[in-house]
Amino acid sequence: MQEQKISMLPEVFSKNLKLNLGCGNKKKTGYINIDSSSHCNPDLLLDLKNIPYPFKDCSVREIIMKSVFEHLPADPEIFFGIIQEIYRICQHKAVIHVECPHPTHRWQIIDFTHQKAIHPEGLRLLSKKACTKDISKNSTSSPLAFMYDVDFEMKEYSCEIDPKCISHIENLFGSFDRSKLESYAYLLKDVASKQKFKLIAIKE
Template sequence: MINQENLKLHLGCGHKILPDYINVDKYGNPDVVFDLETFPWPWENDSVVEIVMHHVLEHLGQDTNTYLKIIQEIYRICKNQAVIDIQVPHHRHDNFIIDPTHVRPITVEGLTMFSKKANLQWQAAGVATTTLGLYLDVDFEVTSATYVPDGEWASRWNEKSITLDELSQAARNFNNVFGEVHIKMVVIK
C-alpha cells in the first residue's frame, strides 16, 4: 500500500501527466503503473482528497461485479468530501458507440444510484430504481453535471439560436447532440 495522506489521483492518465497528482495507468510511463480492475487498490483507506478520471470510467468494469468493485474502491480510499472529477463521452454520441474499448455508458442517473440520500428517497416513494449506495455501503453525491454540445448543436448553442430546453429535447431524440458529460461528485462518509 502507498502510505500517504491527502493524495490527489489522476486515474487512467494515459500520456497526460498532471502536476501535483499521482498519475496512474495500466500502460505507458505514469507515476504508478496499475490495473484499476485489480483489487485492492494500493492506497490506504481515507487517504485521497481528489480523483480525476477523464475518459476512463467508460473503459472499466465490463463485468458488472468488477465495475461495482471499482466504485467501492474509490469510496474506500477517499476521505469524506473528496471530489471525484469524471469526464466521459455522452452515451448517445458516436465517440462512445464506435470505440470497442468502451464497455459501459456512464450517466449522471447511473452514478446517482450510488447516493444513499437518493436511495432512501426512492425507497420512500416506492420507486423501483436500484439502490446501489445502500447495497454496496457507498455514498456519493453528484454536485454538478455539464453536458457539452457537439458539432452543429454546439454552434447553435454558442450562437444562442437554440434554448437549453430545445437542446435537451434534441438529445432525447437524436444522437450526437452532446459529445461529453462532465460530472463532479463528492464522497459522503
C-alpha cells in the same frame, strides 16, 4: 505487472493524496499519475481491476478520471468492485472529477475499448440520499448505494454540445433553438457529447 515505482512514491502511503487515474499522456503536477499502460510512463502502473489498491483507507482527497469510466468493465460485480475500492480510499468529502462520453453519442460506440455507458441518472444511484428518496417513493430503481455500501453525491453536472449537431438540427427543423437543447438531447443522438461530473464522497 500491477505496480511500478512504489519505492519511489513514499507519498502513496500518506494522507491527502491526489490521483490522476487513467492519466495516459495527460499527466498532472501534484498528482500521482496512474495508468494500466507502461507506454505513457505513469508514476504508478496499476490496472484498476486489480484490487486492493496500494493506498490507505480515507487517504485520498481528490481523484481525476478523464476518459476512464467508459473503459471500466461492463460486468456489474467487477465495475462495482472498482467503485467500492475508490470509495474505500476516499476521505470524507473527497472530490472525484469524471469526464466521459454521453451514452447517446457516437464517441461511446466507435471506440471498441469502451465497455460501460455512463448516464447521470445512473451515477445518481450511487448516493444514499438519492436512494432513500427513491425507496420512499416505491421506485423500481436499484438502490445501488445501499447494495454496494458506497455514497457519492453528484454536486455538478454539465454536458457539451456536439458542434456538428447544430447544422443537422437546422436541416431537420429549419433552425437551432438553444433553449430546446434538453429536448434535442433527449430525443436525438449525437447532440450531447462530453459529460462532466463532480462527485463528492460522503462518509459521515
